[in-house]
Amino acid sequence: DTGVSQDPRHKITKRGQNVTFRCDPISEHNRLYWYRQTLGQGPEFLTYFQNEAQLEKSRLLSDRFSAERPKGSFSTLEIQRTEQGDSAMYLCASSSGDRDDWGTEAFFGQGTRLTVV
Amino acid sequence: AQKVTQAQTEISVVEKEDVTLDCVYETRDTTYYLFWYKQPPSGELVFLIRRNSFDEQNEISGRYSWNFQKSTSSFNFTITASQVVDSAVYFCALSVFSGYALNFGKGTSLLVTP
Numbered sequence: 001d002t003g004v005s006q007d008p009r010h011k012i013t014k015r016g017q018n019v020t021f022r023c024d025p026i027s028e029h030n031r032l033y034w035y036r037q038t039l040g041q042g043p044e045f046l047t048y049f050q051n052e053a054q055l056e057k058s059r060l061l062s063d064r065f066s067a068e069r070p071k072g073s074f075s076t077l078e079i080q081r082t083e084q085g086d087s088a089m090y091l092c093a094s095s096s097g098d099r100d101d102w103g104t105e106a107f108f109g110q111g112t113r114l115t116v117v
Numbered sequence: 118a119q120k121v122t123q124a125q126t127e128i129s130v131v132e133k134e135d136v137t138l139d140c141v142y143e144t145r146d147t148t149y150y151l152f153w154y155k156q157p158p159s160g161e162l163v164f165l166i167r168r169n170s171f172d173e174q175n176e177i178s179g180r181y182s183w184n185f186q187k188s189t190s191s192f193n194f195t196i197t198a199s200q201v202v203d204s205a206v207y208f209c210a211l212s213v214f215s216g217y218a219l220n221f222g223k224g225t226s227l228l229v230t231p
Contacts, residue, residue, distance in 0.1 A: 042208050042210070045219065106164070109161065
């Protein structure tokens with residue numbers, strides 16, 4: 001078990017460009033989450049997948065953001081037309097549980113730090 | 118709406134001192150989970166504990182202990198005999214019934230010096 005893996009670890013992009021991040025969850029975990037963390041703040045929830053289904057999205061996830069989890073394995077988070085306000089650490093987490101389970105322990109990756117210049 | 122408040126932004130202690138990190142939460146739900154996570158400089162959040170709203174028993178795990186009091190909506194975390202390796206940012210989080218998101222506080226940065 002190698003834990004939750006995120007790629008890249010760091011990304012610098014120019015404003016207006018599109019970026020895509022990848023998350024590989026712990027292999028037996030069917031749940032996957034994306035969070036965003038800015039300096040001095042706690043992580044903020046963005047979205048949640050149960051297998052390949054995206055079941056919950058935060059209002060923070062504007063139209064420029066899209067997340068996918070094809071085949072219920074890895075996930076990608078794409079940000080289109082990046083803005084300076086998108087600069088943050090993007091964290092991925094995974095856990096296991098049935099649809100009716102809640103409050104399960106989530107395991108986090110080391111995150112992708114995005115800097116928009 | 119749910120809210121988690123960690124009023125202590127930064128705490129600095131000398132090694133071997135005991136330290137308590139405060140967490141106060143707000144929710145209208147009667148069924149919920151509370152969590153503590155540790156974020157070392159490497160950035161990866163590490164799960165420490167989960168407690169459901171029906172279990173007010175305090176818990177001890179080695180040098181770590183947690184005090185859950187529903188009457189004051191608090192879930193405080195104490196490190197006994199702190200060590201330099203305890204230096205990190207600690208987050209308290211709340212998850213309500215049928216919700217999948219963790220609602221985090223802003224975190225408390227703990228610095229333990231030799």
